[in-house]
Amino acid sequence: MRKLQGVVTLLLFLSLNVQAKFIEGEGKFLSQDQDSVSFIKKQLLSNAFKKVIDIQLKEMGLDATTFWNNYNSKFEEHFATIRQSVVEKYEVEEDGKKSIPRNKQDNFDKEVRYKRLKSKSRFGRLERAIQSYSIKKISKSIRMPNSHYINVNAQVNRKKLTDIYYKFIGVSSIRTFRKLFVDVKYNLINTNWIELGVETEGDFVNVVNDHWVQKLTENTGKIFSEGVVIVDDSTRSLIKERLKKPVELLRTANTSMIDEDSTGISDSLYMNVEVDIEKERADLGLKKIELKFYGGFTLRDLKNKSIVTYQDFVAEKSTFKILDAHTLSSNIASLVYRLPMTKITSLRKIIEENAKNKNSFEIMIKGTKNVNEAFSFVKKLKEKGLLYYFEPQVKSLVGEEVKILVEYSGVKERALEVLGKMISEQIADNRVVKRNGELPFVFNIEDMTKEAPQGQNGEQGTKANKVPSKNSSKI
Incomplete structure (x- = not known):
């Protein structure tokens, strides 16, 4: 480097x-x-x-x-x-x-x-x-x-x-997150909160949420700098608005002035949980109620809307005794709490494997005569960057200027060295790649006839060199 x-x-x-x-x-x-x-x-x-x-x-x-x-x-x-x-x-x-x-x-x-x-x-x-x-x-x-x-x-x-x-x-661009937003929705089918022994819905929800937050915090370590947060109506609205935006618009925002988002949403993950509680049958004489629990969650990266992981809860049936409201609601809360535990206990590893910060940089090529030259450049760059999983994409074409986004994995220094291999690469008949004289991430596509003369060893001619012979090679 x-x-x-x-x-x-x-x-x-x-x-x-x-x-x-x-x-x-x-x-x-x-x-x-x-x-x-x-x-x-x-x-x-x-x-x-x-x-x-x-x-x-x-x-x-x-x-x-x-x-x-x-x-x-x-x-x-x-x-x-x-x-x-x-x-x-x-x-x-x-x-x-x-x-x-x-x-x-x-x-x-x-x-x-x-x-x-x-x-x-x-x-x-x-x-x-x-x-x-x-x-x-x-x-x-x-x-x-x-x-x-x-x-x-x-x-x-x-x-x-x-x-x-x-x-x-030169700093490692290891992905960090500000917050894990948790949004929980309950769907009651053939029943209601009173029948489940819950006087106030908020009390039941808060108890389960608090335990989930504690467990999520324990199992994700310091991966979230500002911790696990239960969303309120305002934050939920902001998140939904972000999820409606096109990925390209989010990418543009992420590459400009970072940290204008004071809520931390763009650097966070969003866990959307749905819990379905369905009454199968109830026997008031025996004071028993049979309930079925199912649902699931998705974990999304709010930086680019990608799904990090998801889980469909294994449907679980359970019969509860209706002794008193407090005991009934407590037993139901305990079962709901356990539903996502198989994923939560391994969540840190899942996040590290699936929500890594895929590195990228932008380059520009100038002087293209047609779109084929742009795509020829992209094809050759991908071949040369195979070791680092290069995924170059044409982002825009305006006249003779083409902007290319290059996504890659691996060490930044090594990936940048691949760019040097594109110098003097022929991408069309009598058309080669040259580095722009001042800008390291800008390349020119030039006619081979415009190149400076070179000696047999491939070095460019200087004032000390005489006029090259017809056998002089060109890169």
Whole structure:
């Protein structure tokens, strides 16, 4: 990778030393009542700088997608210890179990939020890449006074940005998740909650949910930085809206300014559980009721809507004695709790195997004469990247410019080396691939007749070389 970095740095030398132009970036921030004016301004500037950096990375032909993925992944590792210190501050031990008291939950949430935002605005010292800036406008929404906006014009020091880029591009992009959202729906068939001994539906649901959250937390370890969360109506609505969006739109959002999603939905998993309770028969004389339990769940990755795993519950029949309402409802709750246990106990392994962060980067080819050249490039790139499971796809064709998304598995450094193998590759009659002079992820398709003369050893001619003979080879 060092050798590749050296080559890329050399290619960028001219562009890094040219007077940087001003780039406009917009920052957004949703404040809360306790936020100070200075805190709000720092968050706005941080988000605006990230937008500017995102634009600059793409203009330099660098892999902004992987940069932001790695940046966020590394931050989650960094913040986990900070959050744990806050947890320990608020935790109270009762009956041998540690938990945060309800009367302290609000203060806990506020402190975690404040420390997360403050830490994220400083993480990686991205502001080092901002050479100078001016604020064009600061405003807030009339309809939503807590929504703040800032517009800045900024110059980026491309040398410093390149240094920051390589710091994070070499980091392992192991997938991290913020939350596991759990959404449970009960379907009662031929019965009702009163008949099941439940006076208040919410009490029954909360008891089962609390036990599921505890078991899920135990079996997933620290894979979710912000834990397991039972969804409320507001979060459910946001999740459903996200699941309606086309995958391509979600991918575009994921490759731009990451972490604008304060809810954490885009970096989380969603477990949608349905429990069916059907009354088969009841004998009031013998005070017995026979119930059938079935249903299932799906676990989805909210980053791309893919299904990580699913389970159809094995239908289970059970006869309960109707002694008193509390005993009946408790026995039913115990059986419902056990329904997903076979999957929950192995959930961490399932997630690690099926919800890995599939790496990707974008490249651009210029000067194509027809669509066949684009697909010929894709075919050859896939062949050369076979070892790393390359899956290049044409993302867009605009005139002579073609944008290609390359998904792969394995080590980032090795995958990038495959790109070098495309140089001088012939993709059509008298048409070859050349690296763009300044941008490492941009390639040109050129006529072979336009190539610089070369010697017998394949090296390009210089002023020291005489005019090559007719037998001079071309790559």
